[in-house]
Amino acid sequence: MTDPKRLTQYAHGGGCACKIPPGELEEVVAGLGAAPASPNADLLVGLDTGDDAAVVRLRDGLAAVATADFFTPVVDDPYDWGRIAAANALSDVYAIGGSPVVAVNLLAWPRDVLPFDLAREVLRGGLDVAAEAGCHVGGGHSVDDPEPKYGMAVTGVADPARLLRNDTGKPGTPLSLTKPLGLGVLNNRHKATGEVFAHAVATMAALNRDASAAALDAGIACATxxxxxxxxxxxxxxxxxxxxxAVVDAAAVPYLDGARASLRDGYVSGGTRRNLDWVAPHTDFGAAGEDDRLLLADAQTSGGLLLAGEIPGAPVIGELIPAADHPVIIR
Structure with a gap:
């Protein structure tokens, strides 16, 4: 690979920070109901709560899980971008309590601007992470696009009686987080300066498979x-x-090395600021200052699982309590 082009310079945003803002997205999908159910299947998880994947019961003891996720370059190294994007797409299956079975690639590429040897490295990274997950990759779809994008559509399986959902949280349950925060500010610094943060890449490329299995083993039913x-x-x-x-103990939330320094130096994405604007009316921030607020709203790419329950190795960052004046409280 001799091409010096920096992939992040061809993207208006990086990774999951390029998502449509949550408030705008909810306006778009408001009023859209689920498709009519098949007489031979039961839609268990759909559009209603904005969960991580769709789940359809196929028969007793077996459900199909379907999801798709793709984004613009989050790092300049094409192989690492492919690994991160694949891990992120597979995460939606793990977040719902499923196991990925087969994926197809989703690739948008500016064919007259960026050489295809870079695209090959992106796809190779995705293939390697899918292989680590034990997930087949059966082809995919590509388009000529002014902005590079990559991800996967993934199909998995799950036990319909043992799902991880975002609508099953109960008061009195601890909240755990399986990966540290700060990926957004580190990625934004990388995009601006070219600095490489190997620990951030390793965090994003790590599968959420083991955390999902541990959550199911612990009898946890609520996660995202x-x-x-x-x-x-x-x-x-x-x-x-x-x-x-949800009550969050701000002092208990883990962060990646360099996250606070990157925040201090101004590497905050527009996506993070939009996140904060969206949640602010629904959050009692207590004594949390602007820095903590921005880091707690930091737009993550291929982050960890947020669990309503405890598993080994994951720090407890708060708890669920009966509904109060605000859905989220920071202490």
Whole structure:
């Protein structure tokens, strides 16, 4: 690979920070109901609560899980971008309590601008992570696009009686987080300066498979993954869907090395600021200052699982309580 082009310079946003803002997205899908159910299948998880994947019961003890996720370059290294994008797409299946079975690639590429050897490396990264997950990759779809994008559509399986959902949280349950925050500010710094943060790449490329299995083993029923809407955005969605309030101990939330320094130096994405604007009316921030608010709303890419329950190795960052004046409280 001799091409010096920096992939992040061809993207208006990076990774999950390029998502449509959550408030705008909810306006778009408001009033759209689920498609009529097949007489031979039962839609168990659909559009209603904005959960991580769709789940359809196929028969007793077996459900199909379907999801798709793709985004613009989050790092300049094409192989690492492919690994991160694949791990992020697979995460939606793990976040619902499923196991991925087969995926297809989704690739948009500016064919007259970026050489195809870069695209090959992106696809190779996706293939390697899918292989690590034990998930087949059966082809895909590509388009000529002015902005590069990559991800996967993934199909998995799950036990319909053992799902992780975002609407099943109960008061008195601890909240755990399986990956540290700060990916957004580190990625934004990388995009602006070219600095490489190997620990951030390793965090994003890591599968949520083991955390999902541990959650199911622990009898946990409520979970979501933390991606473009930030911890606060996904926590608000969970609390709202479950009819509870989520209390976060700000001092207990883990962050990646360099996250606070990158925030201090101004590497905050527009997506993070939009996340904060969206959750602010629904959040009691207590004594949390602007820095903590921005980090808690930081737009993550391929983040960890947010669990209503405890598993080994995952820090407890708060708890669910009966519904209060605000769905989210920071202490």
């Amino acid at each position: 993954d933390v991606t473009g809407f930030g911890l606060l955005g996904h926590l608000y969605k969970m609390a709202r869907a479950s009819g509870v309030t």
